[in-house]
Amino acid sequence: MKEKSYHHGNLQTELIEEGLALIHEEGRANFSLRKLAKRVGVSPTACYNHYANADELLIEMxxxxxxxxxxxxxxxxxxxxxxxxxxxxxxxxxxxxxxxxxxxxxxxxxxxxxxxxxxxxxxxxxxxxxxxxxxxxxxxxxxxxxxxxxxxxxxxxxxxxxxxxxxxxxxxxxxxxxxxxxxxxxxxxxxxxx
Structure with missing residues (x-):
């Protein structure tokens, strides 16, 4: 998978917006940082560098x-x-x-x-x-x-x-x-x- 390149800070907004879209489409029960990383086109590690877990991202969202x-x-x-x-x-x-x-x-x-x-x-x-x-x-x-x-x-x-x-x-x-x-x-x- 080819990862996107982000300037510091842009990935957080992208994760929030795409996370909201993902939840809208599939519901909270199916939400995960790994699924979100795949959707955004970054490694799961990139997500975990900003959020320790899905609950932390949900609060930020x-x-x-x-x-x-x-x-x-x-x-x-x-x-x-x-x-x-x-x-x-x-x-x-x-x-x-x-x-x-x-x-x-x-x-x-x-x-x-x-x-x-x-x-x-x-x-x-x-x-x-x-x-x-x-x-x-x-x-x-x-x-x-x-x-x-x-x-x-x-x-x-x-x-x-x-x-x-x-x-x-x-x-x-x-x-x-x-x-x-x-x-x-x-x-x-x-x-x-x-």
């Missing part, structure tokens, strides 16, 4: 996807009016997963995160949810939405964008237009009703 997801949620909201931030963030949420289906299945096909929707807790250890929650609540306060309605509205907003992202990743669903624009239209409609 999770951190990588969550970091990219958080960045996607905030990049389009940084310079907009706060009243529009939740809509832009919802659009970014759906587009992120519509364009990266292997990220969606990797993040949501496990129990590594916790989101509590009970009563007024609305919290969890999933940083993208915290970002979404903070921005959505700020937007609702600017729109004078009562505290009593904020929890349910947040759940509806999250369910809308998460549901669309899930549909964009289901093999039986087809939508020929832009998923993010659909999310934007639905959120604009919902925010006007809040």
């Amino acid at each position: 999770k951190n990588y996807v969550v970091k990219k997801f958080c960045a996607a949620l905030t990049v389009d909201t940084a310079e907009c009016r706060m009243a529009d931030a939740a809509i832009r963030m919802g659009k970014a949420y759906v587009n992120f997963f519509a364009h990266n289906p292997h990220y969606f299945s990797f993040i949501y096909d496990n129990e590594d995160y916790r989101i509590d929707l009970t009563n007024n807790a609305l919290d969890g250890n999933f940083e993208p949810f915290r970002i979404f929650k903070k921005t959505a609540l700020q937007c609702m306060e600017l729109n004078h939405i009562s505290k009593e309605k904020q929890r349910d509205n947040l759940i509806i907003m999250w369910a809308t964008v998460h549901g669309l992202a899930a549909m964009a990743n289901m093999k039986g669903f087809h939508y020929a237009e832009d998923w993010g624009s659909l999310a934007e239209r639905l959120l604009v409609t919902k925010i006007n009703l809040l």
